[in-house]
Amino acid sequence: MADLRINLAGIESPNPFWLASAPPTNSGYQVQRAFEAGWGGAVWKTLGDPILNVTSRFAAVSFNGQRVAGFNNIELITDRPLEVNLKEIYETKKRFPNHTIIASLMVEPSQEKWHEIVKKVEDVGVDGLELNFGCPHGMAERGMGSASGQVPELVEKQTYWAKEAAKTPVIVKLTPNITDITVTAEAAVKGGADAISMINTINSLAGVDIDSWNTIPHVGGIGAHGGYCGPAVKPIALHMVGECARNPRINIPISGIGGISNWKNAVEFLLMGATSVQVCTAAMHHGFRIVEDMIEGLDHYLDERGIASVMDLVGKSVEKYSNWGDLDLNYKVVAQINNDICINCNKCHIACEDTSHQCIDMLKDPSGNSLLKVREEDCVGCNLCAIVCPVDGAIDMIEIPSGLPPMTWNERQAALGVVSCESNK
């Protein structure tokens, strides 16, 4: 059994699996059930005011029959009075002293307001604070959430105010609704943040009902943009985590959020630099019990590799994530079709023929059986055929020696005496 305990900026947790600030962490009852199920920590549903909400809050995107590929919401922060939440945080922490409780906070951008709320939640014994600069809807209209999270100066200033009062570590939760997340991440660092977490939800409209012409969801016939999350956003979240992790100026721990549904997804975020992971949609889809497999799967993964502690995974893939200008232009892979596995759907052929480089031939073998073959000399190694192939192992992308020494774009430009256009971060 590997050691699954983590330490994120001084916040200790029995395992890296936290529930994200969202409906699953709305009350003491829920968070306690979650801890019983095995979750290591919970970021309480964002505290603040006012308490109001709309009904018809969520919508999901199914993809080819797979439910909840993506999830969209227009709900606001907590719908319960601060006093009630504080009391339940206190009770929950008392019952589960070894589990991590983080208070998620969102107040107007004023120093007193931040000082006041920070003091209140620390008094009931939270292990840390998460500043919610991320919700893309509702709160932004009032200058909170992503409205402040999109302005680096506001991020820095509010982080600073929270830090002035805070005795526990401060995590700044970033919005993805920004061109370059490292800019706000850096602002958080400048403001004194102990850690950052990302991503909050992405601006979205789940759909339009083609019969009623209403938006999905709609509130009495009118819709508004919501926040997108769930499996569909994972690549975006992973990218943002990776960009922050490899940026030397953002040298604080990261809590990774966005589309994490199982232990493998969690391992990816850990490898890309996250110390803890937060989950919302997967828990909403299946219940708290999913954490059992997350913990066990991670544990088996570490044991199999002889890795003693989960902390030893953190950031191990970061150095492999770089800029396009650092890629070897002379590295070459080509597709190879294993005809004994191939079931002859010809999808690779038509994908390559119509939309790539026309190098998969449909042939017949001497006994008249269909055969697909890649003309390697014309293959550009784009992977498209392997991506559309429905059968495991039928198409391999194999490395072939190009016969040329490695040469990156940057090296090439340097050799040509041109100044690199890649802004080296």
Place this chain on the structure above:
Amino acid sequence: MSNVNQVRISVENLSRNFQEVHPGLTKQEAMEESNRCLYCYDAPCITACPTGIDIPTFIKKIASGNVLGSAKTIMTANPIGASCARVCPTEELCEGACVLNHSTKPIMIGNLQRYATDWAIQNEQILFQPGKKNGKTVAIIGGGPAGLASARELGRLGYDVTIFEAEEKAGGLNTYGIVSFRLPKEISYWEVKQVESLHVRIRTNTRVGKDISVEAILENYDIVVLAIGMSSVPDIGVSGEDLAGVYDAIEFVKETKTKPISNQFLKKRVAVIGAGNTAIDGATCSVRLGAANVKVLYRRTIEEMTAYEFEYEFAKQDGVEFRWLTAPKRIIGDGQGHVKEIECIKMELGEPGEDGRRRPVPIEGSEFTLEVDAVIKAIGQSRYVDLIEEFALEHNGGVIKIDHNTFQTSNEKVFACGDVIFGKGQGEAMVVSAAQQGKETAHAIHKSLFHSVTETS
């Protein structure tokens, strides 16, 4: 004989016919199927499984790539879970309860269970650790599913367990009685190995009552678990049963699992008497040994047949013929001591008997004969009455009487589980219920000795 399975059955290479019929799911099939599972909460499939496997969880773990965890989930609840994946009548149990029966089609739970346990077998996983020794000794008589399941639980609870097994290998009917093409013995051996890894001693080739006395057992152990199952197929009670060419179905199947496949059935005509799972296994085995014609003779109708639906379907696909309302009257020899014909009589159903099933009554003058080269008797199993009486246990025709909550017999230090407590007229005995009883017996023993049930983890 025209039959659907004929394509799969080879007359040239008989041994090939005894390889497992169904290939396991490929990884891709397992991924697609496991992702189709809804992961229901409070799922009906769990309730429908006699051992209560947390089915949605084991399936979710296949989907997430945690196959080791999946195998652990299965085997924790069911120590015979690898065999059960192959021999359980799943459409009557878990798969029959799947909520998707009401919308699309049920999840292939059995096949997914096989996928996960096959993975554990191929990767030589040892899934459980022995518990801290608690100083108590238990003798388990019989190393079949019931005995193994109770040994597994007792081993995890820290008991010093010895299994006494009459045969050369443990596993009971899973090793010797269920045909190879449905359950290869290697699967059963792996389950035995899992039990041995908990420091359980298995003394094979040791028949209690013969190689070691009942007194010695009763004296030397704190607790005794009787899990001896049932015995050989009883006589039908017609003349000619002693002729060469008349077989006990269980012995017959055992030969195919322990000896090289012989060709003595090639092109032969076979009559199987009875219509339980044993009869089906005897019949399909005959087909696979190259028999030209195999008929199952049953004195009742398809309605009363105790074989599982999937077994019956399987036999029909193998080309086995079924003659309902047909009872053997005598077996006729060829004058040289070998079977030549079987005389049968047609039956009709009369009033219900003790077990509630309508009793078959012969129709006078309806006799007819069938030319056969072999007769396989499969009319159920007899009981180890002598041994049960040597233990001085109360029983009802060889069915040991127990307290259904504690599995205790009339001797409070002797517990019994599995086929040995399987009552008459209850349909067919099942591996999965033997496993569950074994587990429950272990927990009951623990409760009786320590007055509390400690969960094994």
